[in-house]
Amino acid sequence: MNNIIKEDTIVALATPPGVGAISVIRLSGPQSFMVVDEIFSGEVQINRANTHTLHYGKILNESEIIDDVLISVFRKPNSYTGENSIEISTHGSPLVVQKIISLLLCNENVRAAEPGEFTMRAFLNNKIDLTQAEAVADLINSRTIISLRGARNQLDGLLSSKVDELRGKLVNISSFIELELDFVEEEIEFIKKNELISKIKIMIGEIDYLLDSYSFGKIIKEGINVVIVGEPNVGKSSILNYMLKESRAIVSDIPGTTRDTIREEVSIDGLLLRIHDTAGFRATGEVIEKEGVERSRSAVKNADLILFVGDVELGLSSQVEIELKELNTSANLLKILNKTDLGKKEKLLVDFEISAKTGEGMTEFIHGLKEKVLGESAYTEKDAIVSNLRHYQCLERAKENLVKAVKTVEESFSGEFVASDLRAAETALAEIIGVVTPDDILNNIFSKFCIGK
Numbered sequence: 001m002n003n004i005i006k007e008d009t010i011v012a013l014a015t016p017p018g019v020g021a022i023s024v025i026r027l028s029g030p031q032s033f034m035v036v037d038e039i040f041s042g043e044v045q046i047n048r049a050n051t052h053t054l055h056y057g058k059i060l061n062e063s064e065i066i067d068d069v070l071i072s073v074f075r076k077p078n079s080y081t082g083e084n085s086i087e088i089s090t091h092g093s094p095l096v097v098q099k100i101i102s103l104l105l106c107n108e109n110v111r112a113a114e115p116g117e118f119t120m121r122a123f124l125n126n127k128i129d130l131t132q133a134e135a136v137a138d139l140i141n142s143r144t145i146i147s148l149r150g151a152r153n154q155l156d157g158l159l160s161s162k163v164d165e166l167r168g169k170l171v172n173i174s175s176f177i178e179l180e181l182d183f184v185e186e187e188i189e190f191i192k193k194n195e196l197i198s199k200i201k202i203m204i205g206e207i208d209y210l211l212d213s214y215s216f217g218k219i220i221k222e223g224i225n226v227v228i229v230g231e232p233n234v235g236k237s238s239i240l241n242y243m244l245k246e247s248r249a250i251v252s253d254i255p256g257t258t259r260d261t262i263r264e265e266v267s268i269d270g271l272l273l274r275i276h277d278t279a280g281f282r283a284t285g286e287v288i289e290k291e292g293v294e295r296s297r298s299a300v301k302n303a304d305l306i307l308f309v310g311d312v313e314l315g316l317s318s319q320v321e322i323e324l325k326e327l328n329t330s331a332n333l334l335k336i337l338n339k340t341d342l343g344k345k346e347k348l349l350v351d352f353e354i355s356a357k358t359g360e361g362m363t364e365f366i367h368g369l370k371e372k373v374l375g376e377s378a379y380t381e382k383d384a385i386v387s388n389l390r391h392y393q394c395l396e397r398a399k400e401n402l403v404k405a406v407k408t409v410e411e412s413f414s415g416e417f418v419a420s421d422l423r424a425a426e427t428a429l430a431e432i433i434g435v436v437t438p439d440d441i442l443n444n445i446f447s448k449f450c451i452g453k
């Protein structure tokens with residue numbers, strides 16, 4: 001695909017489909033200007049227009065006016081894709097857009113863009129590296145300010161420059177080994193064994209730091225699953241409603257009000273929480289309630305954080321505790337005592353005491369929840385962090401090869417083997433930024449984009 005791709009001129013709607021104030025149709029490729037000239041009537045011929053200029057005119061189907069438009073001209077290499085590129089701003093009507101795109105597609109030099117193809121071209125034309133291309137998708141899909149910042153930093157090259165720095169160090173170490181291989185007859189030692197080992201170990205440490213950032217990176221990018229469990233009537237749904245600031249789930253004093261699992265999203269200081277209010281685990285013979293309990297169990301299995309709720313009357317149910325143990329979850333757990341407004345009956349060991357009714361203790365609880373999720377993490381979204389599984393796996397491979405290299409040096413110091421381990425580590429790092437990335441991986445990455453990006 002990659003060889004032909006750059007010869008074609010591609011077109012797609014760049015704004016969301018549907019009615020809006022304005023829609024933008026984007027073209028990229030060598031024929032962009034010529035193709036648009038065939039259906040555009042304005043004061044200037046687009047093919048002669050300067051880069052970064054804007055032109056008013058009409059799109060015509062023979063003599064019929066389809067719409068008045070504004071055309072932005074980007075000449076290569078100064079465009080998003082690095083190719084000649086056009087953006088047509090039309091009135092935001094799906095019919096107008098459809099008509100203009102089909103007019104453009106009538107031209108044999110034009111075809112509809114594949115998902116992510118504009119960004120893929122930007123990558124293939126070296127406008128951005130692979131981590132930056134991936135950050136474009138993350139940025140578009142960001143749902144909270146923190147995840148947006150993380151994607152923005154990756155787009156600005158924070159991760160790329162860290163990986164580049166590591167590659168530089170690796171090349172530097174490798175060059176000593178290669179030199180020794182060249183002068184093997186003379187038996188000249190260019191680097192001491194200990195020094196070599198310590199240099200590689202420092203690199204392993206730096207890679208470990210990046211690997212460790214993955215859980216934080218994943219949390220800020222994807223958010224977490226929070227599951228509320230506890231006996232009937234302790235106030236699980238009331239807690240959900242409080243956090244959402246709306247009356248989402250039915251609350252009543254009848255035990256067993258919530259029978260299904262309810263899932264809602266809320267952002268707390270930029271951290272995305274998917275909160276699941278459940279039916280809990282009460283023993284029941286009734287078929288709908290049974291299903292509800294099954295759903296509670298499966299929510300717990302996918303939980304990152306469990307809110308185990310009790311109230312001042314019942315305390316924390318030992319039955320629920322047993323259920324949670326049986327489910328063997330690795331999720332974090334916060335124990336919460338609700339309804340403190342009713343007065344405490346006994347002293348209980350819990351993380352937070354709250355009242356979903358009066359709001360007492362809620363600020364501390366929500367703050368504590370955030371602390372629990374982000375932990376004592378030394379990372380912030382401003383650091384070079386790994387939030388993408390592909391990057392994580394490449395780093396792991398780089399590390400494995402470096403560990404192997406250390407072992408080789410320690411055991412035999414056979415130059416060829418060390419060199420080959422270091423090369424494998426370098427390839428793994430290069431794959432992150434896309435210097436050497438197999439086509440199927442590229443296709444996989446870009447196919448997840450939306451069309452028009």
Ligand SMILES: Nc1nc2c(ncn2[C@@H]2O[C@H](COP(=O)(O)OP(=O)(O)OP(=O)(O)O)[C@@H](O)[C@H]2O)c(=O)[nH]1
Nearest residue numbers: 232233234235236237238252256257258339356357
């Ligand atoms: N006094 C007081 N009552 C509360 C508090 N939180 C909830 N309640 C009341 O407790 C009852 C049960 O609340 P829910 O939120 O429906 O409890 P639940 O755990 O979701 O119950 P089920 O869905 O039946 O399992 C309702 O009458 C609520 O008004 C609280 O902090 N203080």
Ligand SMILES: [Mg+2]
Nearest residue numbers: 236237257258
């Ligand atoms: Mg409920």
